[in-house]
Amino acid sequence: MIRLPIYPAEPRRRPTDGPVRDVALTIDGAAVRVPEGATVLDACAAAGIEVPTLCFAANLTPVNACRICVVELEGARTLVPSCSRTVEAGMVVRTDSPRVRTARKLVLELLGSSVDLSATPHVARWIERYDAHPARFGPAAAPAAAGARDAAAPGHHHVGDGATAATVAQPAKVDNDLFVRDYGKCILCYKCVEACGDDAQHTYAIAVAGRGFDARISTELATPLPDSACVFCGNCVNACPTGALVFTREFELRRDGQWDEARQQETTTVCPYCGVGCAITLRTQDNQVVRVTSPLDSSVTGGNLCVKGRFGWQYVGDRPPPDTK
Amino acid sequence: MDLRPISTLPTDDERAAVDAVLGAPGVVPQALREARGRRHLLLPGLHAIQDRCGWVSAGALGYLCERLHVPPAEAYGVASFYALFALSARPPTALHVCDDLACHAAGAPALIATLTQRLGPAGETRAGATWHPSPCLGLCERAPAAMLTVAGAAPRATAWGPVDAAACVDAVARGEAPTPAPALIPQRGRAAYPERLLARVGVVDPTSLDAYRAAGGYAALRLALERGPAFVLREVTDSGLVGRGGAAFPTGRKWAAVAAQAGRPKYLVCNADESEPGTFKDRVLMEEDPFALIEAMTIAGTTVGAEQGFLYLRGEYPLARARLTAALAAARERGLLGDDVMGRGVRFDIELRLGAGAYICGEETALFASLEGFRGEPRTKPPFPVEAGLFGRPTVVNNVETLVNVLGIVRDGAAAYRALGTAGSPGTRLFCVSGKVARPGLFELPFGVTLRALLELAGADDPAAVLLGGAAGTFVGRDDLDLPLTFEDTRAAGATLGSGVVLVLDRTVALGPVLARIAQFFRDESCGQCVPCRVGTVRQEELITRLARGKPHGTVATERALLAELGQCMRDASICGLGQTASSAIESAVARLKVFADEVTP
Ligand SMILES: Cc1cc2nc3c(=O)[nH]c(=O)nc-3n(C[C@H](O)[C@H](O)[C@H](O)COP(=O)(O)O)c2cc1C
Ligand code: SF4
Ligand code: SF4
Ligand code: SF4
Ligand code: FES
Ligand code: FES
Numbered sequence: 001m002i003r004l005p006i007y008p009a010e011p012r013r014r015p016t017d018g019p020v021r022d023v024a025l026t027i028d029g030a031a032v033r034v035p036e037g038a039t040v041l042d043a044c045a046a047a048g049i050e051v052p053t054l055c056f057a058a059n060l061t062p063v064n065a066c067r068i069c070v071v072e073l074e075g076a077r078t079l080v081p082s083c084s085r086t087v088e089a090g091m092v093v094r095t096d097s098p099r100v101r102t103a104r105k106l107v108l109e110l111l112g113s114s115v116d117l118s119a120t121p122h123v124a125r126w127i128e129r130y131d132a133h134p135a136r137f138g139p140a141a142a143p144a145a146a147g148a149r150d151a152a153a154p155g156h157h158h159v160g161d162g163a164t165a166a167t168v169a170q171p172a173k174v175d176n177d178l179f180v181r182d183y184g185k186c187i188l189c190y191k192c193v194e195a196c197g198d199d200a201q202h203t204y205a206i207a208v209a210g211r212g213f214d215a216r217i218s219t220e221l222a223t224p225l226p227d228s229a230c231v232f233c234g235n236c237v238n239a240c241p242t243g244a245l246v247f248t249r250e251f252e253l254r255r256d257g258q259w260d261e262a263r264q265q266e267t268t269t270v271c272p273y274c275g276v277g278c279a280i281t282l283r284t285q286d287n288q289v290v291r292v293t294s295p296l297d298s299s300v301t302g303g304n305l306c307v308k309g310r311f312g313w314q315y316v317g318d319r320p321p322p323d324t325k
Numbered sequence: 326m327d328l329r330p331i332s333t334l335p336t337d338d339e340r341a342a343v344d345a346v347l348g349a350p351g352v353v354p355q356a357l358r359e360a361r362g363r364r365h366l367l368l369p370g371l372h373a374i375q376d377r378c379g380w381v382s383a384g385a386l387g388y389l390c391e392r393l394h395v396p397p398a399e400a401y402g403v404a405s406f407y408a409l410f411a412l413s414a415r416p417p418t419a420l421h422v423c424d425d426l427a428c429h430a431a432g433a434p435a436l437i438a439t440l441t442q443r444l445g446p447a448g449e450t451r452a453g454a455t456w457h458p459s460p461c462l463g464l465c466e467r468a469p470a471a472m473l474t475v476a477g478a479a480p481r482a483t484a485w486g487p488v489d490a491a492a493c494v495d496a497v498a499r500g501e502a503p504t505p506a507p508a509l510i511p512q513r514g515r516a517a518y519p520e521r522l523l524a525r526v527g528v529v530d531p532t533s534l535d536a537y538r539a540a541g542g543y544a545a546l547r548l549a550l551e552r553g554p555a556f557v558l559r560e561v562t563d564s565g566l567v568g569r570g571g572a573a574f575p576t577g578r579k580w581a582a583v584a585a586q587a588g589r590p591k592y593l594v595c596n597a598d599e600s601e602p603g604t605f606k607d608r609v610l611m612e613e614d615p616f617a618l619i620e621a622m623t624i625a626g627t628t629v630g631a632e633q634g635f636l637y638l639r640g641e642y643p644l645a646r647a648r649l650t651a652a653l654a655a656a657r658e659r660g661l662l663g664d665d666v667m668g669r670g671v672r673f674d675i676e677l678r679l680g681a682g683a684y685i686c687g688e689e690t691a692l693f694a695s696l697e698g699f700r701g702e703p704r705t706k707p708p709f710p711v712e713a714g715l716f717g718r719p720t721v722v723n724n725v726e727t728l729v730n731v732l733g734i735v736r737d738g739a740a741a742y743r744a745l746g747t748a749g750s751p752g753t754r755l756f757c758v759s760g761k762v763a764r765p766g767l768f769e770l771p772f773g774v775t776l777r778a779l780l781e782l783a784g785a786d787d788p789a790a791v792l793l794g795g796a797a798g799t800f801v802g803r804d805d806l807d808l809p810l811t812f813e814d815t816r817a818a819g820a821t822l823g824s825g826v827v828l829v830l831d832r833t834v835a836l837g838p839v840l841a842r843i844a845q846f847f848r849d850e851s852c853g854q855c856v857p858c859r860v861g862t863v864r865q866e867e868l869i870t871r872l873a874r875g876k877p878h879g880t881v882a883t884e885r886a887l888l889a890e891l892g893q894c895m896r897d898a899s900i901c902g903l904g905q906t907a908s909s910a911i912e913s914a915v916a917r918l919k920v921f922a923d924e925v926t927p
Pocket of ligand 3: 185186187188189190191192193217236239240241242243244245
């Protein structure tokens with residue numbers, strides 16, 4: 001039997017104690033001052049420079065996985081992710097150098113050639129800005145059959161002839177009435193996992209499974225959501241930046257070509273159920289609720305809701321009550 | 326956190342396998358308390374199930390989750406990360422056949438084709454057994470190589486070579502493999518290079534602590550404990566020893582940084598995950614001289630103030646595992662490990678942990694994640710391991726060869742150490758020579774000997790292409806044979822020594838398929854965390870496959886330009902060294918050896 005030393009639990013992140021000082025750095029030739037502990041991304045924002053981000057969210061721990069936010073840092077061998085790199089005095093940062101532009105362009109091409117980005121905000125604009133051509137890698141390979149990606153074994157893959165570009169295209173997973181998991185749109189930003197786990201919900205119903213290009217968001221053994229630990233809070237849907245996780249109503253409208261943002265409006269109100277009083281934002285189209293969110297900066301919710309506030313709005317229209325199990 | 330368990334129940338065997346690692350379960354509230362902080366036992370638990378049953382069923386995974394209080398989705402994410410764990414029913418007997426670079430040059434493609442005929446397609450079960458192709462098994466000097474695993478109450482594993490189809494079929498049928506032969510040290514009797522690291526290899530009985538001590542073993546630890554940490558730190562720093570794991574970082578600096586950290590605990594980790602294709606030096610040291618590594622780890626741990634060391638051993642090294650397990654027990658029994666090392670009142674012990682088929686877990690921060698019971702995903706640096714490493718604590722992580730160098734430095738002093746090698750690369754270096762040479766094996770040469778001299782010693786008649794440093798390294802050609810093998814000279818030449826791989830290919834080996842195999846390797850081994858590497862390695866494989874088949878999209882020139890851009894993005898924007906070097910060997914072959922230089926005529 002192995003001996004069992006007792007270890008401290010995993011460390012949690014950054015304590016911020018003591019008085020906060022300012023840090024001075026240079027971004028694209030201009031002097032910028034931000035409070036210590038700020039990220040390079042914060043500093044870029046302070047300087048009025050738009051840095052594209054995909055896996056970053058203010059209310060989640062940075063995973064710096066997408067790499068679209070990289071910038072050039074003088075003295076560093078590689079580019080650095082601005083979303084998670086803390087500022088240091090005297091840093092000299094470039095956000096639009098040839099190396100940065102190439103990296104961002106390729107990241108967009110790699111994602112664009114492997115994932116359906118049609119519902120990801122801003123991407124079309126960035127693709128233009130960085131002159132990205134996802135089609136350079138050749139025509140897309142045929143989509144995977146349902147469940148095929150869930151069964152992939154790590155360390156092995158079918159070696160093709162290189163004529164087509166592999167993608168994550170696959171049928172959407174529709175296993176409950178409340179939201180759809182359309183993983184052909186998933187860029188593996190880890191946001192849903194963080195929202196379901198340590199950063200918000202603490203339910204841990206989903207995690208990243210598999211390895212490499214076969215890595216995917218999954219329940220244990222790819223079990224359907226209703227049989228998993230999921231409590232249908234929808235916080236993962238709220239966090240998803242690509243439309244891979246999408247409310248069923250929205251999924252249906254988009255599928256049928258009926259989704260029309262011009263006909264939509266947002267109404268901020270308070271959840272009618274319990275005494276906590278969560279702030280909610282109802283997005284409606286033609287007077288039908290199509291999406292429920294909560295403001296990220298709400299002191300009550302931090303952007304998170306429970307199943308009632310998120311999904312219990314059918315009575316507002318004339319739709320039948322939800323049936324989660 | 327209120328977990329929803331997996332509803333399938335474990336079998337008695339599965340339960341017994343888990344209980345053997347975790348101890349018998351207590352009553353429920355106590356079990357919960359005991360589970361906290363034991364996540365790091367997830368991998369040992371998965372290994373126990375795999376070894377006992379041949380695969381990890383839903384019931385077994387569920388029971389392990391319940392015992393460790395790990396969410397099932399997370400445990401599934403971990404189990405499905407490692408190639409050695411099967412998550413669908415698999416027979417007890419499995420043969421892993423290497424088709425990586427050295428074995429490729431030794432006829433692996435034909436072997437794989439024959440096995441497909443005789444044993445059925447890879448992954449299929451026939452007669453209670455299955456087989457799979459495998460990345461490099463670290464037996465490249467005996468290519469082609471294979472590993473047989475047989476699950477059960479007394480699980481067995483053997484890695485051996487060279488194999489042929491008949492030997493593979495026979496091993497699968499009998500569930501029994503031949504005894505592996507001892508290491509090959511071809512320089513003996515051929516050249517007068519002094520052996521420091523290899524001195525005991527093949528000479529002193531690796532299973533006997535007495536024999537090790539009689540050959541001068543444990544003199545260095547005695548001296549280190551007598552003279553104290555400051556002495557050891559000074560000698561190691563003055564020796565100029567730099568890491569042999571690939572990154573070439575000065576060892577003294579690393580140790581001093583951790584020694585200076587105030588908090589406890591601190592950890593020492595030995596990186597024995599050796600999975601770089603073409604590398605087998607650490608395996609030979611651990612199989613043939615296990616006490617040397619244990620002594621060196623004890624010196625390192627007591628010097629930096631760590632009381633616990635971890636030896637993270639590649640899962641595909643069964644003989645090294647057996648030898649180290651026995652050696653650790655012997656050292657513990659004689660008071661050379663434990664609460665009172667050598668009777669001098671210092672505490673240090675070592676735990677052996679096994680990897681499970683993931684090259685990326687050799688990257689130091691991925692290794693920490695793996696030890697802690699998570700997916701082997703590298704973490705962003707900073708913070709560096711010397712500040713926040715294993716379990717968030719200050720950690721020294723060193724390669725096996727690096728650590729074994731410390732024995733001579735402590736015993737004979739930094740000046741004696743520097744008597745060999747060059748000013749920038751003091752000491753000796755182990756070279757893993759394989760491929761098209763008459764005398765493959767492990768060589769120890771002072772830094773500064775030329776590649777030509779090494780190849781002559783190994784008997785390379787036609788070194789048309791030499792891969793230095795492994796799949797993450799660089800190709801050099803005939804024009805580069807006078808390159809002195811030092812860190813500084815290889816760096817200046819735009820090459821690398823990496824992990825000491827010298828893989829020789831002659832004119833009979835077509836380079837296109839070799840490059841395609843390298844590209845496949847990186848696609849298989851990418852952890853999948855960051856976009857440049859996760860998708861970039863796929864696009865690189867597709868591109869190289871097209872070029873190797875003479876079917877480019879557009880012209881060969883546009884494909885080469887695309888490869889260069891792809892390489893730049895992976896190098897610049899990937900999180901870790903895997904993605905950053907994934908195009909290195911391929912781009913070097915294109916640049917130096919003019920592979921894919923010609924347009925194909927349609
Ligand atoms: C993808 C990858 C794989 C690696 N594999 C190994 C390995 O198997 N063994 C090793 O010692 N170092 C490996 N390294 C280097 C380690 O990250 C680390 O630098 C090394 O263990 C430090 O020890 P050293 O200073 O003694 O060389 C690897 C690095 C990368 C990026
Ligand atoms: S709905 Fe809530 S519980 Fe279910 S997967 Fe999403 S975040 Fe987790
Ligand atoms: S499903 Fe959405 S949130 Fe989750 S990883 Fe994919 S893109 Fe990110
Ligand atoms: S470079 Fe590759 S292996 Fe390293 S973190 Fe990124 S995906 Fe993982
Ligand atoms: S936004 Fe910074 S890495 Fe994704
Ligand atoms: S053992 Fe086959 S290449 Fe190393």
